[in-house]
Amino acid sequence: MIELKDYQQAQLLLEKHGIFVAPSEVHGTISGILACGLNIDEKEYLGLLSDVFNDGQGFGVELKVFLAELYKLVVEHFNDPEYTFEVYLPQEDEALIDQANALVAWVSGFLLGFGLKQKDYGKLSADVKEVISDFSEITKLDTHFDDTEEDKQAFHEVVEYIRVSALLCFAEMGREQGDASTSKTVH
Numbered sequence: 001m002i003e004l005k006d007y008q009q010a011q012l013l014l015e016k017h018g019i020f021v022a023p024s025e026v027h028g029t030i031s032g033i034l035a036c037g038l039n040i041d042e043k044e045y046l047g048l049l050s051d052v053f054n055d056g057q058g059f060g061v062e063l064k065v066f067l068a069e070l071y072k073l074v075v076e077h078f079n080d081p082e083y084t085f086e087v088y089l090p091q092e093d094e095a096l097i098d099q100a101n102a103l104v105a106w107v108s109g110f111l112l113g114f115g116l117k118q119k120d121y122g123k124l125s126a127d128v129k130e131v132i133s134d135f136s137e138i139t140k141l142d143t144h145f146d147d148t149e150e151d152k153q154a155f156h157e158v159v160e161y162i163r164v165s166a167l168l169c170f171a172e173m174g175r176e177q178g179d180a181s182t183s184k185t186v187h
Contacts, residue, residue, distance in 0.1 A: 100144075
């Protein structure tokens with residue numbers, strides 16, 4: 001099983017290559033692309049990320065390796081029957097405000113990735129539409145949290161809602177597209 005790179009190391013790697021977005025946003029974008037049902041190979045996927053985060057310029061080898069690992073990890077976790085998918089955020093020992101800012105960046109990335117290829121909003125199920133609407137509201141979240149137990153609990157509940165919602169989108173759309181291509185009915 002592939003492990004996530006330490007969040008701070010991932011941030012430094014992105015910045016080293018001139019990519020000034022949070023690792024959570026990159027993970028969210030990849031998650032959104034896959035959750036909307038897009039079955040893409042690594043080259044197309046890297047091209048999409050290059051267009052979004054690097055003005056269409058190619059990535060260096062070190063960054064390509066990191067992005068490929070991140071992509072494979074999201075695919076693996078989305079497909080895991082044990083529901084191991086997690087939202088990629090700074091460690092819990094980081095300030096709650098930093099975690100909250102990373103969470104908002106993740107949700108923004110998810111919406112970006114989802115929107116890159118999902119063009120027919122009308123065909124989405126009511127549940128997926130609700131997730132997209134809720135995620136839109138979460139991007140407006142006031143990220144000022146105190147480090148109280150109550151705020152920590154509220155934050156973790158939002159993270160869990162987002163995690164389960166991403167899994168729901170993938171279950172409805174990510175798997176659906178793959179199944180549709182393999183089981184065509186002839187009339």
